[in-house]
Amino acid sequence: MLLHILNRAPDTPACRQALSALGPADRLLLIEDGVIGALPAQRAAFPGVEGRLYALHEDLEARGLLGRHADGIQVVDVEGFVALTEACERTVSWY
Amino acid sequence: MLLHILNRAPDTPACRQALSALGPADRLLLIEDGVIGALPAQRAAFPGVEGRLYALHEDLEARGLLGRHADGIQVVDVEGFVALTEACERTVSWY
């Protein structure tokens, strides 16, 4: 199981590529500008990733998106980010 | 009449934004990675820009795209690029 790290908004080639390379059990963590994808209006951008989609607390907060993010997205802080990298075999970054 | 200069491929926010801000008489010049949009397979990416779409010769050539570009795209070299900026009132770059 891999951890994919995405720091770009949904309407970018990086996001499309990340989704297309995502294995069926892989997890996807949104960081930096990637957390724009956590908005409820962007929900359709992540089909089939239910339960495997994470967003970085600090990056949501800096952008005023904390509390405005879609249900079902798991919010982790930087310690949780490290924990995800421990739990997953490998990470792949999409930027 | 403005000249819009695009250096990104069609599936990027920059390309979408350029098309959305393009006035009805404005011209669009593809340079650098923008010339990927000159491929016939990408034709649908530039609706309503017939006759106003240009691509830079040198950038097509370096990428092996010269002669492989779609009909109806006007190919200009760097001198033609300068001439376009003379003919148009102003330029706006999308990157």
Added chain:
Amino acid sequence: MHDETHHGDLLVILRHAPHGSSWLREGLDAALVAAAFERRVTLLFLGEGALALLEGQGVGPMGQKGTAPTLAMLEMYDIDRLLVEERALRDYGLDASMLLLPARPVGATEMAEELAAHSLVLNF
């Protein structure tokens, strides 16, 4: 000297979200400097740039200031003509009540008109 459709000297287009890069800050800096030199400035928040207007932004996790404090100063610089892409508001589910500052939503046709109506366009 200017015709009636002339909206000002400078249109600054802001296409990047706060915090992720320096584009937004550097675009705003250009707008502030132009205003300080008594130029009329219009700002257009386009695409991800619309998120610059969202209320409730904070400092970054390393203490980065972000751009919300700069937006709060726009009025002091007499920059009060703010436009925001309609489509971006829709894409991100934003409405007027969620914005720091009032910005007028514009569609594609109006954007093209704005580009044509300014002496100089800087795109960030």
Added chain:
Amino acid sequence: MHDETHHGDLLVILRHAPHGSSWLREGLDAALVAAAFERRVTLLFLGEGALALLEGQGVGPMGQKGTAPTLAMLEMYDIDRLLVEERALRDYGLDASMLLLPARPVGATEMAEELAAHSLVLNF
């Protein structure tokens, strides 16, 4: 030590077209160095990266070398496992006859398998 699904040490993903940026060159440099250190390397040309494989590339208008000469050296470095995203070939209208080097088209499922099957993935 490796199971049967293990395809090699290093997967280098190339997502940028030639000439527009240094990403493609710097990704290829990493692949060549790994191969020189006797690591097994797979290349995946993804999205715009597929255009790196197009035949007929030349130098840039300022004499920039581009990456085609580097691709020609891959075999010398024993890098012969080349994959290209199926969707990219379709998006750009490329077929095998237009490519510099033979690369096996892969779909999304296979891409995910490749990511899982390498000890290290570098994404450029």
Added chain:
Amino acid sequence: MRYAILLLAAPYSHQASHSALRFARALLARGHTLEGVFFYHEGVHNAARLAAPPQDEPHLVDGWAALGEAHGVPLQVCIAAALRRGLLDEREARRHGKQGASVEAPFELTGLGQLVDLGLRCDRLITFGP
């Protein structure tokens, strides 16, 4: 016509610097004047005097300097963008208590006001971004 160029991208990382330098030469060849090149955002790296690209690649820093000197084109580097990115002339280095400098003439550190001035004063401002 009077032209100005705004360059926002670093050399080597993006093609934009090559495109901008080539465009500058072409407009001069067509008899126009180039009133200034303004380096902002990552474009400030075009002024890095220590850049040492391989000898078989174009040397963009030297290319801009040669163009500036041959045609009297001011090469203006945004000081705020430059300081953050480690591009200082001797004066700024002293001011910040650092030894040495990474920017030298004909590049000059200047304020953003110059960009606005150039843009409004010239007939055409052409932007090259990353």
Added chain:
Amino acid sequence: MRYAILLLAAPYSHQASHSALRFARALLARGHTLEGVFFYHEGVHNAARLAAPPQDEPHLVDGWAALGEAHGVPLQVCIAAALRRGLLDEREARRHGKQGASVEAPFELTGLGQLVDLGLRCDRLITFGP
């Protein structure tokens, strides 16, 4: 676990350097080791010793240097990527006939082989891109 970080983005232009430094501190706080930080592509600008950001902003170059010294983390800068971008230590400056240097210890210029080595030797390699 043994971690390595690959940083591909310049400070100030992108958030990636902030994210990477923060992640580095967090993994050390959880008891892991950081075997090295490799700076490639525009990430080499994290080693710019002349960087002079405003005092109310985080100083990333100093941040990396402090982390490297406090925890014995090698800070490895790709030499080929650095030379093109004007980042030279004294030795490289001399070799290229330039006065002065823009990189100093604890950053060290090294080859790409170190990246491959780090990546295969460590349990985790985390990449931060622009």
